[in-house]
Amino acid sequence: MGFVGDTVESIRSMQIRQVLTQIISLGMIVTSALIIWKGLIVVTGSESPVVVVLSGSMEPGFKRGDILFLHMSKDPIRTGEIVVFNVDGREIPIVHRVIKVHERQDTKEVDILTKGDNNFGDDRLLYAHGQLWLQQHHIMGRAVGYLPYVGWVTIIMTEKPFIKYLLIGALGLLVITSKE
């Protein structure tokens, strides 16, 4: 009872100025996170600078729950690079390796074929029906850096929303009840 009573008491006894300060500091945390994310988008040139690996198709290089840092430079796509691409009609982007590239003489347009290191065949079965090649506009970025395990946080939170709300609630309560 003591903890709950104290909490209620501390909320009740708060002054308006203190509440405002806490709202502002909470706002600062949220906006600085947003600034960092948007800044990363600008610097890397990729609409999603960090992706979480969701499948085992690139094992043993990348496992589920690892995160990749993407970069989208002007350099043309070449074989061997690990790219993140979106297929028309599919929500979730795929992280696979480029195995074939054909670049036009005149327009510099590229035809790209990809494959997961751990998959037996190439990705034509994953592409939209009848699609043989990926083009530049399907590519969201190429992987340049790697960090293991960190992505599990987001996988757990998307798959068990209960834990997400519990975490948000606990953090919120902590911010509201903290004295200084």
Place this chain on the structure above:
Amino acid sequence: MHSFGHRANAVATFAVTILAAMCFAASFSDNFNTPTPTASVKILNINWFQKEANGNDEVSMTLNISADLSSLFTWNTKQVFVFVAAEYETSQNALNQVSLWDGIIPAKEHAKFLIHTTNKYRFIDQGSNLKGKEFNLTMHWHIMPKTGKMFADKIVMTGYRLPEQYR
């Protein structure tokens, strides 16, 4: 002031900071490695060479691939992805890169190898330009780290030529 929460928070923050610094240091140390890899690829046989029904040339070949990539491995290397690609230019395409064979080297002990294989992926042109075509065989490798930045490089081998006639 020094409640359990504060202490737990301080320990967690410190642990994460140290871990991040160690990841950065491990990845940075890769820059001090100057590898000296060697590679050679021989075409032992053109198994068949034909024009498909849709008008694209396709060739099947037997390759002899040998390489010593052990100098690529550092303490931060998880694996090396290695592949051999045929690279050539046609009147339509400024660059064609067709991967013919690839493999994953899990450890330094396996980085010196000699492989005798037919092309793992189909060598198909966009069009019918392969008769008598000169091309390069390039060995590429991508170093996948335990953490941090990925590195890639290649050895280009020139002077390969496809036959003048289908067979």
